[in-house]
Amino acid sequence: MTDLDLTADPIELCAALVDVPSVSGDEAVLAGALERALRDQAPHLELLRSGNSVLARTDLGRERRVLLAGHLDTVPIADNVPSRREGDLLHGCGTTDMKSGDAVIAHLAATLTEPRHDLTLVFYDCEEVEADRNGLGRIEREHRDWLDADLALLGEPTGTAVEAGCQGTMRVAVTVRGRRAHSARSWHGVNAIHGAGEVLARLDAYEARRVDIDGCEYREGLQAVRIDGGVAGNVVPDECVVTVNFRFAPDRDLAAAEKHVREVFDGYELAVTDAAPGALPGLSAPAAREFIAATGATPRAKFGWTDVSRFAALGIPAVNYGPGDPNLAHTREEHVDVREITEVHATLRRFLA
């Protein structure tokens, strides 16, 4: 039975969270400990348990509501649990992604009993795995009202920067066809792999767009992520498939993104295999402006797809803001500079207190 002290310094709390393993799908022990701690140490909050997610909220009748969210799960442990402190660095699986963010949120939940805005705290499961297992998705389906807010802050590691919105992503399969023949009599065939050369040439020549939205620069990309072709070692192949990943700025919606990709590969057979919309920064919303002012930061664009996009789809402005270097996420060397935990905590307290 793990006891968590939510009122402790968020640095200590982060270490305590890291010391409870919670690889995706196995968050039950950590979720249980957090639920008990919130019940005991934050009696001013309404609680909800959903699977291995724990939610809590105030109901003070404030004009605006701010939602703070963090996932509880980590990627598989790589000999880096329990946590280990070394000067200003706290090492261990999840220190960056994202138990340091969780610690700040949990500490604020327990200690801000009279926040300026109503608060909703969401600790969710299965963010590091397939999208259809994502705990936020389940909450959206089963407890939609718990996600209502004027601003959502996701504590994902940003190195204390404010990252606004995110790029969309789309995967398409471009298929080049030919005619099969024995490779000893290749003039009877049409080689589909040779034909794919033109597809690769277009990718190589592609000039990715950069666009400014709400002061954030988004940089797009169009990349082959897979190529497959071949029947046998003595056969001129009749099919070659290039899988292309388009990362696009959030001023394109899915339809516009698809239209663009179809233009690039005009003349080729193309199928969309996978897509997720981007998220506009949404920084013109009052709660977002107030938050930006509190941090004093210049927001920048988020490139990877994150759960920010999910809130954007619900019409809720959302940003990523948290301690930890995102480049250390998912590495064996994962660690966080604890001064960033202190800084993020101080900024959020200034904004919310």
Place this chain on the structure above:
Amino acid sequence: MTDLDLTADPIELCAALVDVPSVSGDEAVLAGALERALRDQAPHLELLRSGNSVLARTDLGRERRVLLAGHLDTVPIADNVPSRREGDLLHGCGTTDMKSGDAVIAHLAATLTEPRHDLTLVFYDCEEVEADRNGLGRIEREHRDWLDADLALLGEPTGTAVEAGCQGTMRVAVTVRGRRAHSARSWHGVNAIHGAGEVLARLDAYEARRVDIDGCEYREGLQAVRIDGGVAGNVVPDECVVTVNFRFAPDRDLAAAEKHVREVFDGYELAVTDAAPGALPGLSAPAAREFIAATGATPRAKFGWTDVSRFAALGIPAVNYGPGDPNLAHTREEHVDVREITEVHATLRRFLA
């Protein structure tokens, strides 16, 4: 217990051979029947059993020796055994590839007791499967003297044409390297699949050579037979491998073929993964010239790799000459026009009697 009458018309003998299934690896029954028939009906021949191969030869002290060879095995049966006669067509698995050739050879073995040249007859196993199971290969290793000859005639289906020599084949892997990155930040990476576009462009622009050797035109080919690249759907890949099959005329040896391919892909990492030399037509040898004269045919180049190449490597002129349309080989509809059996038998008898 199957009894074969080697003195019967080769058409009837072909049907009898087809009616004894002999898929690669399961030639024992057919080889046993043939061995008994040769012992009983061709007592003038020295016999050798090697695995599921049966060999026989004269020793008449003639100036030259001609070797006639045919494989006993077939590809898997496709509801096409036993054989079925329909007018001039004999249907069934192996009718073309190559029990009609075997029937002619076996009939000549039994009925030409005083041939003009010494004869060696080779009925071998496992031609239709991996090269290292090929019965001729085993015979070469264990009974090399049995392959001595001034001319080797392989009864593979050629539609009664004389096909001389064969192309060589070489497979190379051309590897393009890049630098891995997240596809959302693709400008940090170098996409190896995009880089492979130049390899495909060279293939597409390649002008295959045609060359005349001993009156046969050989047509080369350089074809991508496989392409592989990709790490994950969100990763700029750092490696792409294009597997290329070079079919080359027999005036290039393996070293020259490799040199040529390295020139084509100059600047790229390249590894030879597989190669087999071609076979020069060898039609200037006296026994070959005599055979060509007997057939009255204009020899043409063989494109696929066949066991002719094996004899060429031993310094023995070798040609393919047999009844049956090679395009019907390995098909469910396999059949032979029995008039071609009669024609091939008559020609060989004229040459050898």
